[in-house]
Amino acid sequence: MSATPNENTPEQFEKLNVSAPADKAGGAGAVYHAMRHAVGKAGVARAKAALTKLNQKSGFDCPSCAWPDPDGHRSAFEFCENGAKAVASETTASRIDAAFFARHSVSELADRSDHWHDQQGRLTEPMVLREGRSHYEPISWEGAFELVADELKKLSSPNDAVFYTSGRASNEAAFLYQLFVRAFGTNNLPDCSNMCHESSGLALKQSIGVGKGTVTLEDLREAELILVIGQNPGTNHPRMLSTLQQAKEKGARIVSINPLREAGLVAFSHPQRVTQVLGGKTPLADTFVKIRTNGDQALFQAIGKRLFEMEASGRSVLDCDFVNEYTAGLGAYRDSLKAKSWESLLDACGLERSVINELAAAFASKKRIISCWAMGLTQHRNAVATIRDLTNLHLLRGAIGIKGAGMCPVRGHSNVQGDRTMGIYEHMPEWFYKALDKEFGIECPRAVGLNAVQAIRYMKQTSGCVFFALGGNFLSATPDTEYTAQSLRNCSLTVHVSTKLNRSHLITGKKALILPCLGRSEKDEQKSGAQWVSVENSMGIVHSSSGQIPPASPQLKSEVAIVCGLARKVLADRNISIGWSEFESDYASIRSAIERVVPGFENYNLRARQPGGYYLPNPVKERRFETDTGKANFSVAPLDIERAEKGRLLLMTIRSHDQFNTTVYGLNDRYRGVKGERRIVFANPEDMKRLELSGDDIVDVVSFFNGKQRVSRMYRLVPYDIPEGCVAMYFPEANTLVPIDHIATGSETPASKSVQVEIRKR
Ligand SMILES: Nc1nc2c(c(=O)[nH]1)N[C@H]1C(S)=C(S)[C@@H](COP(=O)(O)OP(=O)(O)OC[C@H]3O[C@@H](n4cnc5c(=O)[nH]c(N)nc54)[C@H](O)[C@@H]3O)O[C@H]1N2
Ligand SMILES: Nc1nc2c(c(=O)[nH]1)N[C@H]1C(S)=C(S)[C@@H](COP(=O)(O)OP(=O)(O)OC[C@H]3O[C@@H](n4cnc5c(=O)[nH]c(N)nc54)[C@H](O)[C@@H]3O)O[C@H]1N2
Ligand SMILES: [Mo]
Secondary structure, eight states, X not given: OXXXXXXXXXXXXXXXXXXXXXXXXXXXXXXXXXXXXXXXXXXXXXXXXXXXXXXXXXXXXXXXBOOOOOSSOOOSOOOOHHHHHHHHHHHOSOEEOHHHHHHSOHHHHHTSOHHHHHHTOEEOSOEEEOTTOSSOEEOOHHHHHHHHHHHHHHSSSGGGEEEEEOTTSOHHHHHHHHHHHHHHTOOOOOBGGGGTTHHHHHHHHHHHSOSSOOOOHHHHHHOSEEEEESOOHHHHOHHHHHHHHHHHHTTOEXXXXXXXXXXXXXXXXXXXXXXXXXXXXXXXXXXXXXXXXXXXXHHHHHHHHHHHHHHHTTOOOSOHHHHHHHXXXXXXXXXHHHTSOHHHHHHHHTOOHHHHHHHHHHHHHOSOEEEEEOHHHHSSTTHXXXXXXXXXXXXXXXXXSSTTOEEEEOOOBTTHHHHHHTXXXXXXXXXXXXXXXXXXXXXXXXXXXXXXXXXXXXXXXXXXXXXXXXXXXXHHHSSOHHHHHHHHHTSSEEEEEESBOOGGGTSOOSEEEEEEBOOTTBOEEETTEEEOEEEEOTTSEEEEEOOOBOOSOTTOBOHHHHHHHHHHHHTTTSSOOOOHXXXXXXXXXXXXXXXXXXXXXXXXXXXXXXXXXXXXOOGGGGTOOOSXXXXXXXXXXXXXXOOOOTTOEEEEEEOOTTEETTEEOOSOBGGGTEESOSOEEEEOHHHHHHTTOOTTOEEEEEEEETTEEEEEEEEEEEEOSOOTTEEEEETTGGGGGSOTTXXXXXXXXXXXXXXXXXXXXX
């Protein structure tokens, strides 16, 4: 049984339709596509009930990205096309029940595409795959909890269990989950952040003392210079475009640094402004820097070098007051840049000296500078060093901790940041463990747990582990799909708390469970009445989210109820008294416990409920840098970029416009001009000529790492405006090619944006 989606047959490529990429994002098209998806899937009444409450102060938080909602007035349509798709996928009228699983064997389901899986609808009842069986069968909730408890008890050590989290879990669910896992006895809490912004968190923590962003929406509106680096907001954070539009109208200059000219950054039509729906648009990026994949570190170092040269020639470029009072390590940083030749820096980023001069001049003449970035920076071997090199530039200019300036890692999953704040991490600081011990009378394990990549390796080499996932699609989201499949198959039990069917339910341990849960949009009734939950967005605002529509099935449980039910069973014979039943019946009691454990959550029940929520404290905003030196640290890094080796190309794996991570809503990538197909490779026309490849060819892609090759078969080439030597493919399909050991130094995030590949004609 294959762990990856089926390969195409040559005839299937006939649906592929390629046209010119769009010259703007948003507009009437976005509204049309949003409504078509929502109404088509959910039916008019359910879609309307859900969408009118999406991102409203009394409604529910969008389950798509983590971009914040406006602090003040909110329009009636406070969502984007892709938020609507996420809601449509969750509120769909289609259902998967026991009869569905009786009809389709696991191996038959594994042969279907990810798109087909999403179309089958919501999971409705707990299902078990017993050892040696071909089909999932129904099981009671109690039976399911008992099975998990039995398998966990059989382990020789709690460290043979792995508890993954995806970033949709609420603060309440995440807090209880990590408490349960630590009371059970392990810190094995990998999460989707390990594949996502882990590099940003680590880099910022080392440089400025806080592993989160330092700006607000208001700061973005006040900024004079905004860099959008390695990010495709038109697709992945569409509501960010209206903020950029407002900044632009106030005079901000926007620079996009990306190998691809993404439509959303070229221009934007606001879907709620009548003139723009009718065709008008605001050009967004003033400057497009077409960087070679992974050339960013060299670019940031080159800008730094140029700023020092300008300073040396008598211009006052550095913010000396800031640097003297608040930073450490300037001298070593300056010396390291001096020692690097212009030639090596320009060669490494593939840009002309004039581009560097222009960007350095922009940095030198503006104070209110914000850098936004996402996966284009984090998923490389040198990601941590690159983000620290970017931070260096802000420190030189004192562009941090003041209005309109700072660092803005744009988060992915809607509550990935909150989950980390709640303790979903394999390596929490000692004060956190102490606070948990005190509050709950337990003794948290202190040994560092496993992150995602380490967990995959561990489960592969250790037979009979238990893998448990609170959301997500571990098999498809992690690198090296065939390797990860072996590690999941080596488990005694794999368990998934999920809303929708995905490939991780089909590549399983000896036994497997699917535990279906409520989605964000659904009402959550417990013993004490209707419950709400809370989340933290990309800018550190904590706010409430209340489900609005009836659950997809009466058998669904909330994530909180599932964790509590499980904890009661698993910890039954331990001498631990944690009030799981009280937590389950009234979530306010969970928030009270969080308030006593996690700083910044004082008066949590009240403040999270106030319209719009509240900001968590962030010392960097007051220029307090809680690092090892007590100052903001300049960093020094060797230039360490990934270049395609001779005859090879550098592969980035990216998202299409019709997917949310591993959930595939459709087969189009509208803004890039691709319709009807996902098995494609975007390639530079000159490279294609050189390699004697044409758009009609069907090809296999082979990746190379440490002497080992990995193959993904049956793709069509699409000639595209991408730097020479670089290619792009969609994830999750391309994850087969990402080597498990090709990871970012320090953060261990899979380097899925720079993989060495060869393209072979079939
Ligand atoms: N609709 C929708 N929204 C989403 C998601 C989704 O799948 N669908 N996913 C959510 C999640 S979890 C996340 S983390 C975010 C992801 O949001 P993004 O980071 O925007 O997602 P990617 O598609 O990975 O795009 C990465 C961008 O980086 C560029 N890039 C690649 N390599 C390099 C490089 O070396 N240097 C530079 N400068 N740029 C590079 C690519 O061209 C692309 O524009 O979106 C979130 N929002
Ligand atoms: N090659 C490559 N790989 C990547 C990336 C890349 O750019 N390139 N990006 C990485 C990034 S940034 C991320 S964040 C990860 C994402 O990794 P994950 O978070 O593991 O994956 P998702 O696809 O978001 O998870 C989708 C599943 O979550 C379940 N789900 C949806 N909503 C809920 C809910 O409310 N509760 C519960 N319990 N389950 C729910 C559904 O069953 C659905 O099938 O992938 C990473 N993988
Ligand atoms: Mo992410």
